[in-house]
Amino acid sequence: MTNISKTLVTTPKALPPSDKLGFGQYFTDHMFVAKYAEGKGWYDAQILPYGPLEIDPGASVLHYGQALFEGMKAFRQADGKVVFFRPEFNYNRLVEGAERICLEAPPMELFMQGLHELVAADERWIPHEPNTSLYIRPTLIGTEAFLGVRPSRETTFMILLSPVGAYYAEGTKPVKIWTEEKYLRAAPGGLGAVKAGANYAASLKAALEAKKKGYAQVLWLDVEHLGIEEVGTMNAFFVFNNEIVTPELNGSILSGGTRDAIIQVLKKKNLPIVERRITITEVIERLDKGELKEAFGTGTAAVISPIGVIHYNEKDWTINNCENGPLSTELYKEITSIQKGALKDDFGWIVPLTV
Ligand SMILES: Cc1ncc(COP(=O)(O)O)c(C=O)c1O
Structure with missing residues (x-):
């Protein structure tokens, strides 16, 4: 188990109305962030209040597009329990994608631990209504500041959460x-x-x-x-x-x-x-x-x-x-x-x- 440091919000946000969630409009109170540097490995795993990242203007993600993400969901079941749908599938796809665009993927344990601890911290955000869920956005970006074109030697991994309803304005209509x-x-x-x-x-x-x-x-x-x-x-x-x-x-x-x-x-x-x-x-x-x-x-x-x-x-x-x-x-x-x-x-x- 990695030690994930936690800084929780002092004033949690008001929850959005669950019949007006739409898709990807709201972010929860917290996010998970961990960093990687060649020669140092993964470090600084944290759950912290959702907010801007500090990133160098020379970071490779901003110039050469070294960015990769995943999209997965957690659900609130009828008995109130929270479950994930196929998190290993998304982890494996993240690993394949990271290899293709030369970013470092986090080890499975770090990914899963960060995911579970973050969702537990923001559990109140998972809506109960039918056709709602918590959309989860694990993301990898190249954060080394360097202007030559080569793979970043530093990666930032983050997980963002967003309560969602229907993706299309049409709902489930064609x-x-x-x-x-x-x-x-x-x-x-x-x-x-x-x-x-x-x-x-x-x-x-x-x-x-x-x-x-x-x-x-x-x-x-x-x-x-x-x-x-x-x-x-x-x-x-x-x-x-x-x-x-x-x-x-x-x-x-x-x-x-x-x-x-x-x-x-x-x-x-x-x-x-x-x-x-x-x-x-x-x-x-x-x-x-x-x-x-x-x-x-x-x-x-x-x-x-x-x-x-x-x-x-x-x-x-x-x-x-x-x-x-x-x-x-x-x-x-x-x-x-x-x-x-x-x-x-x-x-x-x-x-x-x-x-
Ligand atoms: C381009 C593209 N194709 C297909 C899919 C469907 O993939 P999945 O079922 O894993 O969400 C997505 C959504 O993530 C996508 O962005």
Whole structure:
């Protein structure tokens, strides 16, 4: 066990109304911060009042974008207990991402201890209502001040917490998505498979333009503007009459924890889930023939979000009359029931808060 020093707030903030949480608007009273320096190892692990970090203006994160983050959730179950959903999955993905962008990942024990102690310190922030949770944002940044282009020899690891409700203004209603035919989010050999901040910087302009046109997110295509990659902050699933398809992990798609959970649930139900390359032209052709029954996105923030409209080639293509489909409704219920403790977790995904 690392010694994590604690400085708690003297005046806790007022809690936001749980019916108006939205997504990522509020931060809790505290944050966890730990530092790493080459030759010194991890040091100064602390829980302290949420507030500005002191960072050198020459820090590599500010110039060369050495930033990586995770997104995971804790839930308040009906009996009041607090649980995490798949924290090891997120830890492992952080480690893979850190290796790719040359940052130091914290050891698993430090990550888990910081996570549990921070959530315990801010437990009152975890909302009780259905469709609410505590979103957790572990983040790594390169903090060495040095202007040559090379990996930072110093890393800061922090965990931030934010009570959240629905991710989209639409709630769990189907969203409209824009197939992006000009901009690219990621390319083979790039950073697309890891949760580097740079991927999101690359995605902002397309998302902004799509939003202005009335679309909630962007459907990203591969470098040929043909293969489907993912949807903004979600992995994509297409339900055809004879198969359920999600794009295979090709090195430029993020390996989503929710994607993996949905694949496991579908396999357990003996449903025909296939991970393969799927093109936008196949989706549109099969939609046109009436073979596409449902489409949905999966992600920690949105859980499962039905896709009601795909804009492609100057046309809005409607799926399932823009209504919630039976499979996405069932999967949403199953995953959220496991998270909230209403359904037994046969998968080993739920980790109770222990301090
Ligand atoms: C680009 C991208 N793809 C997919 C996902 C879904 O991943 P997960 O289910 O782990 O949240 C996210 C969200 O984190 C994302 O940002």
